[in-house]
Ligand SMILES: Nc1ncnc2c1ncn2[C@@H]1O[C@H](COP(=O)(O)OP(=O)(O)OP(=O)(O)O)[C@@H](O)[C@H]1O
């Protein structure tokens with residue numbers, strides 16, 4: 001199944017949308033001395049509100065490192081990086097944690113749902129962290145799970161669900177507290193093609209209502225059509241930003257090229 | 259989030275039980291060994307507890323414990339009676355004597371002689387016969403616990419008496435070749451010492467023993483109402499050179515002697531330390547494993563905006579729950595042990611102080627166990643959540 005998503009990809013210029021993420025000259029090294037890995041070598045990238053930006057490129061080019069820096073779970077070495085005008089490195093560790101909890105939603109490749117909690121409890125976590133009381137949080141979590149089609153499974157634990165269902169739970173957890181930015185690292189790579197496609201439809205449909213920005217790291221060129229823009233990385237830098245996969249690989253792109 | 263932290267812990271059945279077992283084991287071992295120790299200690303001074311309430315025990319200044327034998331001259335009794343604040347003072351004699359039973363068996367025994375007139379110092383609980391029967395000729399009282407055991411009748415005699423094995427009122431003993439008639443039995447606590455105990459009057463007890471110049475083992479003193487016991491003890495010491503102990507002080511003297519002169523403290527100390535160490539290692543290791551197993555979830559929680567403070571509270575809550583439950587299980591098992599074996603030869607005493615001590619030890623164990631885990635969780639980079 002490879003239907004083109006409801007909203008066709010569009011390109012925006014920096015002038016008609018507010019900036020969600022702003023990166024200039026961001027660098028990040030791992031390790032020191034001879035074993036230093038220069039994972040990011042001067043990243044320039046803007047992500048706008050209301051867009052789904054995909055981050056693609058060969059393995060090891062720094063995609064995960066970049067979204068970790070953007071999401072404030074990893075400190076950059078140099079350059080500027082701000083999310084809705086806030087620079088993580090200017091915040092105290094506590095403020096950073098708070099800002100992350102309010103502003104950013106996370107979707108992971110391996111779901112990272114807590115296996116001993118019900119899916120409703122898992123989804124309620126960001127609300128609890130934002131001070132919502134338990135009852136209300138569970139109620140909202142259940143509503144969110146209904147939106148992603150899991151309204152009848154709210155009291156199940158994650159391991160009773162399929163991979164696609166678990167990722168839908170993870171998406172609910174990423175969105176339940178209405179964060180303005182959602183970052184996803186390979187959200188479909190643990191899923192088969194059809195399930196991955198459905199998850200992307202959901203992400204695009206549910207997450208893009210409202211004026212959110214989404215950054216999705218992926219290897220999976222079959223979901224490229226869901227992107228508004230695609231940023232291609234190589235060797236720690238963004239070397240191309242395009243409006244569609246065709247611009248990146250030409251009309252006859254193959255699965256290997258991503 | 260605390261509730262979810264507990265669900266995380268209890269959802270991991272195997273590790274949860276592992277940690278509980280570690281804590282419960284430590285709690286059981288510390289409490290049970292402690293209780294046996296306290297029980298044994300209480301038995302070392304049971305003679306003092308069993309002697310009905312004099313205010314002071316006056317003894318030779320070099321006496322090291324109550325079972326020590328350093329008799330005083332009879333005149334000391336009159337000197338003590340003369341000290342200001344002494345309402346009355348009575349003599350007590352205690353010695354080790356040869357005993358011949360009706361069936362011909364022989365053994366050693368402890369003979370305690372109490373004041374002929376007042377019988378003060380005789381056990382409070384007298385069952386067969388009465389304390390006053392001590393005034394009958396050659397009368398002695400024997401320990402209820404010994405009449406069918408150490409002092410029981412055996413062999414031909416028992417057969418001739420139609421199978422009676424209990425030593426009874428009217429039976430005749432020989433104490434150091436002197437005739438002694440059983441006039442009754444008394445109940446005292448089980449003692450640390452093993453020789454049968456026999457009570458009689460002071461005069462008779464002295465006559466059962468080889469003659470000695472000094473025949474006063476203890477002087478039991480009652481203070482005049484409103485007298486400060488500490489001050490009275492000092493006055494007695496100043497006037498006579500003898501040492502006066504309160505009941506507590508005399509017990510402590512004996513217990514400290516046993517602690518210093520035997521390996522009993524070290525042995526129990528080792529058992530308790532072992533419980534503590536094994537409990538800490540088992541609980542700490544399992545708790546650490548649990549945390550490591552859940553590290554990626556802690557990482558995810560951190561990325562989602564859980565502060566270090568909240569994480570610390572979550573880990574402490576987890577440790578607290580296993581601490582409380584493990585402590586309860588351990589103390590419960592120890593009490594059960596005490597209840598089941600209560601009234602047997604096994605010493606067991608569980609005062610609240612001991613519960614406090616084992617509770618404190620469990621708190622330390624849980625904090626140690628949680629500390630390692632907490633460190634891991636606090637050092638955790640939330641960035642790991644994106645790593646496979
Ligand atoms: N914690 C780390 N310590 C040392 N080197 C690291 C660490 N994390 C990543 N790297 C290195 O940094 C570079 C970029 O890694 P990163 O994970 O960002 O790449 P990626 O584009 O996400 O790759 P993939 O597509 O395989 O997930 C790689 O060379 C990687 O080996």
Ligand SMILES: [Mg+2]
Pocket residue numbers: 063064065185
């Ligand atoms: Mg990656």
